[in-house]
Amino acid sequence: MTPSIFAAQVHAYCARFNASETSGYRTHAHNLKVGGKPGSPHRFGLARYVVYDTTPPLEVAQRWATSRGIEIIREDTHDHLQPEDWINHPELDTA
Secondary structure, eight states: OOHHHHHHHHHHHHHHHTEEEEEOOOOHHHHHHTTOOTTOGGGGTOOEEEEESSOOOHHHHHHHHHTTTEEEEEOSSSEEEEETTOOOOGGGOOO
């Protein structure tokens, strides 16, 4: 999935579930500062954090996202969205 297609899918997801994006693309320096993993999909424009007006049931959100090739990882304060086929590439996260 390209970054532009992913961005369009996340925009549609946010509209569908009344969500707001709180984190997207990160520079190498910012990724290190926030404790991001080497090779994070955020470094390549392929991850977003979203928060909700009212958090939907995970099963409902996953069903919608999966049909569009997106994986949801529910975390304490937000959901992390990334392409389902993302593979972590630590060697790609260089300065």
